[in-house]
Amino acid sequence: MNKNIYLKSHITPLLTIAALVCLISTAHAAPCMIVTLTGTQGGPSAYGGLAGAGTLVRYGDDSDGCNAVKLQFDAGRGTSMRLSQIPLLANQLHAIFFTHLHSDHVDGLADLLQIRWHFNSTGPRVDIVCSADVQAKAAAAYTMSCQKLVAHIGDAYIQSGEIAQRSVEDKERLASGPAATANLQTFTPTDDAQVVWSRGDVKVNTIRSTHIAGHASYRVDTPAGSVVIGGDAGNDSPGPPRAFSTSAQVEKLAMGVDIIVHSAIHPVMGPDKDSGFPAPIYHRQSAANDLGAMAQRTGAKHLMLTHLIPPLGARQQGPYKVPGGALAAADYKQAAEAGGFTGNTVVGTDLASVRLPAK
C-alpha cells in the first residue's frame, strides 16, 4: 500500500472520531448560570440571622456545575458564611463588585480578604471593582473612597499585631496584610453602560445609579443568560412628585435581561403610613410595586427582591415599627404583581437561587 494512502485511510477515521467526541462533549456541556442571594438583610441592623446584602453569580457549564467563573456583588456581613454553605471558599472568587460603600454592603470584605490572606497569600489576587473616589455634592464635604476602603481593610488587624504575629508563623503570608490580596479596579460611573470586567464569555457592564455618591448598578451577560444587580438604586429625583421610585438608568441597563436582583422596600414603610421611617431614606430605595412595574417593562423573566425593608417576619425595621404587623413573602410578591409584573418573583431569603437554564 502506498504510504500516503495508508496514512490518509487511517487518519481520516481518527479525525472523524475526534470531531465526534468533541461534538458530543460540547452537546453535553451546555452553558449555565446560577444567581444566588448570599445575604438579604436590608440596612445595617441585624435580624433573624440574615447575612448582609450580596449576590453571587456563577457561570460555567454542566461539566463544571456552572462554576467556572464566580463573581460576588456586594459583600455584607456574613458573606463568607453563606459562601461556605454553597460551598465556596473566599479564595475561589474571581472578582468582587461593590454597588456602594454602605457598611451593610461591605462588612464582609474584611473577612473575605483576611481568609484569602491567611490561606492563599501567594495565590492570584481577587479583582475588586468599584467606583473611583467621588466627592459628595452635599453641603458637608466628604469623599466616598473604595480605594481607601480596600487599602485600609486590614488596618485593625495590623494595629492589633495579628498580621505581624501570623506572618512570623508563615513566611508566605504577605507582610503588608490582607489588602495586598486585592487587585483594585475603579471606574467612573456614567449614564451609559460601560464594560468594567470580562473573562471569556462573561461580560460585566456598569451604569451610574442614585442612592449615595458613587452608587453603581451592574449587568452580567453570559451565553446562558443575563442578570442585573441594581443594588440600592432609587430614582434620580429624591422624592415625589415623580413617575416611580426606580432608577431610569437601571431600567435601561436591564432591557431584555433575564433576571433582576434588586433591593426592595415595601410601601407599608412609606411616609403616608405611620412607621416613622424617615421619608428621605424611604425615597432613596426602590419600592416593591415600582420594581414589579420596571421588571415588566424590561421583559425580565425573574425578579429577585433582596435587602428587604422590612425583613420577612419582623415587627420592626431597626427602631421603626412595621405598620399592620410583620410582612410575609406573599406581601412582597403581591406588591410586585400589583406593579404589573407577570414573571417569577423571588422574595429573597439567604441562598435563594435562580439557575439558567432551569433544570
Ligand SMILES: [Zn+2]
Ligand atoms: Zn443597603
